[in-house]
Amino acid sequence: MQAFYSDQFVLPLPEGHRFPMAKYRMLRDQLAQHLPEVRLTEAPAATRGELALVHTQAYIDAILEGTAVPAVLREIGFPWSPAMAERARRSVGATVAAARVALTEGLAANLAGGTHHAYADKGGGFCVFNDVAVAARVLQAEWSRTRLADGSHRPALQVAVIDLDVHQGNGTAHIFQGDDSVFTLSLHGDKNFPFRKEAGDLDVPLPDGCGDADYLAALEQALQRLEGQCQPGVVFYLAGADPHEGDRLGRLNITADGLEARDRRVMDWCWQRRIPLVFTMAGGYGTKIEDTVQVQRTTYQVALGYWKRWQGLQPNARLA
Structure with missing residues (x-):
């Protein structure tokens, strides 16, 4: 299974900054040591043209050329640096590359990404x-x-x-509002950031302290509703770790076992329908x-099992 990384681009964050930059390299090291069947590949940088399919030219220029005003950087939460701009491009490039691989292999991943705000x-x-x-x-x-084949x-x-990050994907929801070709589903903490939510296609707000049973039941209902409203050719899955009971910012009480069951349910839902999955x-x-x-x-352990199932299919049974 192929996974793309960009952790070599480390932001020079000030002392005490709450963003855990070290987790990306730690995850890559863990995968290299314990899951050697995951093929770790350096992420390419997204091109300006690719970024322009979503982002305004003025915003792309401000980030890549270092001209963003302080208010823009405060909202992001990172100071600008060449590494910040390059990391942002690589994080997008990793998901683009993983998406292309997933269409032929069934599953592929970005070790970072999920930048849904x-x-x-x-x-x-x-x-x-x-x-x-x-x-x-x-x-x-x-x-x-x-x-x-007929030319059409x-x-x-x-x-x-x-x-399934604990925070609502407000940016993603806003980008795709009114677009019938993209269905956005979000399970998130009701009273957590962002405090002004955007309307997605299916939003499931959860109360503080929500535990495994209620969370998994809400996920099951959401997947049923998704199936009734969308027949996707590909799924992008944001496998946030922040619903975990030990998360500083999460405010939910999902155990590690509960999150494993969550991952397994999403991946099985896609596998049963032979829908390629990018996570x-x-x-x-x-x-x-x-x-x-x-x-x-x-x-990744769960995903690897489903990736192996995809490899057992005949090539003409996959989406290509």
Whole structure:
């Protein structure tokens, strides 16, 4: 199973900054040591053209050229540096690359990504560019350029975003509002950031302290509703570790076992329908960073099992 990383681009954050930058390299090290069947590949940088499928030219220029005003950077939560701009491009490039691989192999991943608070014209909540939104648009554009055997164009590629980060994906929801080709589903803490939510296609707000049973029941109902409203050709899954009971910012009480069951349910839902799955790690702010990394490593263990099932299919049974 292929997974793309960009942890070599480390932001020079000030002392005491609450963003756990070290978790990305820790996860890569864990995968290299314990899951050697995960093929770790350096992420390419997203091109300006790819970014422009979602983001405004003025915003792209401000980030890549270092001209963003202080208010824009405060909302993102990172100071500008060349590493910040390059990391943002690579984080998007990782999801774009993983999406292309998933269409032929069934599953692929970004060791970072899930930057769902980024809007078309601004960032927010440690999110600079919206990697899932850009990757969805890239896939749709490439899909539409491919013709069928009779010379006709393929039908539009339907995309579903299953966002299980503890924070609502407000940027993603806003980008795709009114777009029938992308369905956005979000399970998130009702009283958590962002405090002004955007309307997605299916939003499931959860109370503080929500535990495993209620969480998994809500997920099951959401997947049933998704199936009734969308027939996706590809799913982007934000496998946030921040619903975990040990997360500093999460406010839910989902155990590690509960999160493993969550991952398994989403991946099985896609497998049963033979829908390629792209997953990103999204948020995770554990009181112990090791707990966050362990939750993420388990996501890869589950995914690897489903990737092997995909490899057992005949090539013409896969989406290509």
